[in-house]
Amino acid sequence: MFEKIYNTLKEEKAVAVIRTKTYEEAKEISIAAIHGGMKIIEVTMSVPNAPKLIKELKEEFKDACVGAGTVLTKDAVDACIENNADFIVAPCLDEEVVAYAIQRKALMIPGLMTMSEINKAYKLGLRFIKIFPGNVVGKGLIGAAKSIFPDLSIMPTGGVNKDNIDEWIKGGADCSGIGSDLNKVYKSNGSEGVKEYCAEVISKVKSL
Secondary structure, three states, X not given: OOHHHHHHHHHHOEEEXXXXXXXXXXXXXXXXXXXXXXXXXXEEOOOOXXXXXXXXXXXXXXXXXXXXXXXXXXXXXXXXXXXXXXXXXXXXXXHHHHHHHHHOOOOEEEEEOOHHHHHHHHHOOOXXXXXXXXXXXXXXXXXXXXXXXXXXXXXXXXXXXXXXXXXXXXXXXXXXXXXXXXXXXXXXXXXXXXXXXXXXXXXXXXXX
């Protein structure tokens, strides 16, 4: 059911995670990332009017895969689905929200930190998870998880940037989310800086 999105995530290997205080900045960074070659955008629900932005990006960029991040409630799941989000990401494992997303036939990717959480997610039927925060958990969890659940796909987020994304992928990550660096680049070099940064990311992951 979600095979096309799974394949896109694993083929592209990089996700631009958008987390800003204003809608305008979020849109500018998203568009710059897409122009830089990023085909996967995750708009976090902390962005004002995030569902609206998801819908707009999907309408404007037909080839982009646009999902929602920081989804913590069933109402948020509904909002994401109503605005055509391709996938839904959470920072933690809320079994009630995960079950609801599954019931609504949405692709849910929860953020996990331990083997116990990974086991719970696996039992719920999930086969694509997020390791978060990556810089706290470390790359070792990816190999350990895959040794027990070989059909699991894993996306680390948190502490991933253009300088180390290749290390995460070589460590077993199927794709990785880059977030805070995009804000830093935008503040120092604007949309053009984000575009160039993302182009470097794509060039690096495609060479692996």
